[in-house]
Amino acid sequence: MPQIQIPTPLRQYAGKQATVDVSAKNVGEALNGLITQHPELRRHLYTDDGSLRAFVNVYVNDEDMRYLQKEATALKDGDTISIVPSIAGGC
């Protein structure tokens, strides 16, 4: 089953979990499964018109899904999806 890695700033909306397992054939299904399990995540990942927010990047293993087949990128067992939002802290 593919696993989604939840970054620290979003864990509070995902039941404080660092990873969520989802059963999905592609990235779009996996993200859908994630926000079905954790509805509060929706507004942090998607804009009101349903597109993925520009400051949230989604990786399949170490590759940016924008350079694969985006939401249609196929998943296989053991794949890791990483949600990588921008963080700005430094002081």
Add this chain to the structure above:
Amino acid sequence: MATLTEAKPEAVLSNDEILRYSRHLIMPEVGMEGQQKLKAAKVLCIGAGGLGSPLALYLTAAGVGTLGIVDFDVVDYTNLQRQIIHTTADVGRKKLDSAADKLKAINPYINLRTFDTRLSSANALELFREFDIIADGTDNFPTRYLVNDACVLTGKPNVYGSIFRFEGQASVFATENGPCYRCLYPEPPPPGLVPSCAEGGVLGILPGLVGVIQATETIKLILGQGDPLIGRLLLVDALGMKFRELKLRKSADCPACGKNPTVKELIDYNEFCGVRGEEAPVATDVPTVTVQELKQQLDSKKDLFILDVREPHEYQICNLNGYLIPLGDLPKRVHELDSSREIVAHCRSGVRSGKAVAFLRQAGFKKVRNLTGGILEWADKIDPGMPKY
């Protein structure tokens, strides 16, 4: 790869310097040539805080010949848990003065240039042109985008690091053929959606870990050695102690460094990031109560319900005996509140409770007000014995 700085004749080392850098000089990756490159190099650190502390300390110790630091801030007690260039005795001093003392004490041979100013669209390009490499140790989105765009426009590599709680990111942006920060994140998050370190906290060692990675990358760029983090985003998870790496690509559509760039000059980055000034957006249109008014009403035994919307670990530090519902839990626990009672909501400084009041009013609560300045203001004006955090 091509090196950024060629050893110049004036970068010849004195005998004292040769002794000082002997552990560099005897390794083939640095050697005399590398040490002279370090001496000829000019690096600008943006910020002398969490990331800037280890960056400046190590670059100075390593013998980077010219080190610039931009900062406008003053040392306070909450900095000392992580900003290791500053000491307790420095509280109240300018961070630049405090940092300069330590750096000169470590290495009197470097040329230290301090810029007592806030980096802005008006001064960034001129400043960056005087340096070879920019190390970004800032703490907010507007400055992140400003540093990136100014690096792209001046053609200077941006050695990037950022942190949140126990997680960090590092990369090298804006090299000639590599991606820039905007290739990764074309747009900033809306204000308030991503918490800052001041709001979310940060493990004290984390800026050390990430700042040292930035220092390492800076030195590698100067030496022209190894594989720099160009086209790679390093993710650091200090809790799991895991380092992961993601691939970054230069985006043809990038507004800053793509084929048809739209960023041709520096813009208003506060506007770009939806922030006015440095203040976090506060819900100003909600009814408020001052700490003095609250004190008076409590003293006169007025029936008030104090709602504390902070996190349980904050409640343990100090509290006003309020009823605790963290802001994030409010929507699902709103039924615990009685809308017929007068409610005063508070948090640490008034930002989160402002959001809570706005939410409750939308939910039909008419008699709910926000405590201006939060429990910090209470500690300042009403109860000096209360700890602040």
